[in-house]
Amino acid sequence: MVRMALIGTGWQGQGLLNFLTRIDDADVVGICDLNEEMLNKAANKFNVAAYSDYEKMLDETHPEGIIICTPPTVRVPLVRAAAERGIHCFIEKPPAKTIEMANKVMDILEKNKVMNSVGFMYRYSKAVEQCTALLEGKQVSQVRSAMLDGLALRPNWPKWFFDKHRSGGPVFDQAIHIMDLSRYILGEVKQVVGFQGNLVKPKTDEFTVEDSISYLVQYENNILQTHTHSWVYSDHVAELEFISDQFHLTLDIGEGRLTGTMDGENVSFESEDVLYYLELEAFIQAIKENRPELIKSTYADSVKSLRVALAVSDALESAKIIAL
Template sequence: MRIGVIGIGVIGTRHMSNLIAHEDVSIVAVCGNQEEKTAEIAREYGAEPYTDYKLLFERSRLDAVFICTPPGLRKGPIAEAAARGVACFIEKPPAKSMEEAEAISAIIEESGIIHSVGFMYRYTGAASKAKELIAAEGGVVPIVRSVHVCGAGLVEATTPRWLYNKTLSGGPLFDQAIHLIDAARYITGQGARRATGLHAFGGNVQRPKSEEYTVEENFVVNLAYESGMVHTHTHSWGIAESQAKIQLLGRDYRLLVDLTRLGSRLHGTYKGEQISLHYADENMYAEEAAVFLQAVRTGEQAFIRSSYADAAQSLALVIKANESVDSGRSVTL
């Protein structure tokens, strides 16, 4: 299987290290925006280097491509791949705006290519088991609470500086919170089919806004769904000790999905029984790539847990959450 990779930063190279573990996979072309770095990575993997993704597609015969560009630079590579019938693994968030997401959805639907969006938490053991248990209860969770905190906004952090520009990055909601909101949607299934409203608040305590730091560092997002399910998400870039967790509260269960590190955990009670599971050997990034490769080999999109159309629904929620913060108003969906 001949693979191309467009975007060779942290995420792109992480995927490459997982891809080469598959004996039937060859990384044949890579594309980056820095010629010297791109050539160096290409030599490491025995690939051809490009700084123009159009040339990559014109000169390379590919079975699949991993698109790991910033979110506003996805449509062009996806369109080039779709025109050639090349399967696409697309990093999250799936687009920069809903207008772009709708255009990409149309391209993918018309071409019928195998595709996947990189919401890796959907491929963890804890999320999968929680989804199974919730489905057995009808899929509607009364209360969902999630939290994702880290030190990305602290002065000593090594965070890429462009992420601190809300216009470029969308801030913590767009970059990280989308993962927890998406994972909660995945786990609860039918209960999260249609969101009806949200209200979000943002603030800065440890690090005030400045010319180089235009994001809110702390958020609370409240979501309401047509099923009656309500979800509260708390997010911060100002907490040194990282955690990423989803709590599911129902009449007969209290489940905590801990996604803080590689090797997810599921704790709590379910119908009077204690649950304590640790998926110590999992690698969610390797798993999502492996499932995508399986779908490409077989031509079966059904293997994929995060289609573009579904991913766009999670995107819409964080876009509206940012709008709510900026306007100071609740949003009806």
């Protein structure tokens, strides 16, 4: 059994605890949050020892791995406390809010030689695996991606998501998933440009993020991508379409489905993966068997996706082309 602890028992923390407690090789030894109400709710639901001080939790419960599920501005001291105790770190996305912060986290992880994983769960999808296999050796010409969600329409959603300084808005919170998955499949980014707007939910003192963004990416291999992102859509769509003369594939990453045509043949693949389970299982197996290669999203690699998010953010703010 791998001893696991978790910091941040909010929305995502409780979601991950749901899966963590179902993994046979994981023993959840402690959870921590500053918010007593959230903490007690999670402690009662999952029957785990609760702490309001993460250093005390780490010293008393001796976990081998920690799941860090706090807002993106809260990373460095938590990672330092864990890594300096030799505890392997799973860190929710985005890896950090700024590149300076990301570099500090990376230094701490490298200095202490602990395994690390970032919550880019789409990398664990079987539909993604299938898509990558089909595209092997083929020339993608263009990609049309969309993530349409309704965060800004939800009155009870944590307020920090709508504070641009704390969350970074749709770019850092959600589009970074698409940036990471696109890099994973297509390669590194050369330059970006885009525009943003608030036609449905205007900005106020409490809502300083955009409700919609659209941007264009050119990859180093000259593949082109357009991405449409909404936080004011009443359903959920998360799709990438890969377009060329020989194929047109649609990867529905929410549903784990790959459909379309390739070389005149129909493609139809569906898998019921539970991606949060798979990313946690990989992290726990990596710790148990000392096999870091099981982790598909390392912190160092996630920082490359953060650099894309920062470039897109600059492009959206300036309406200029930003090169990486």
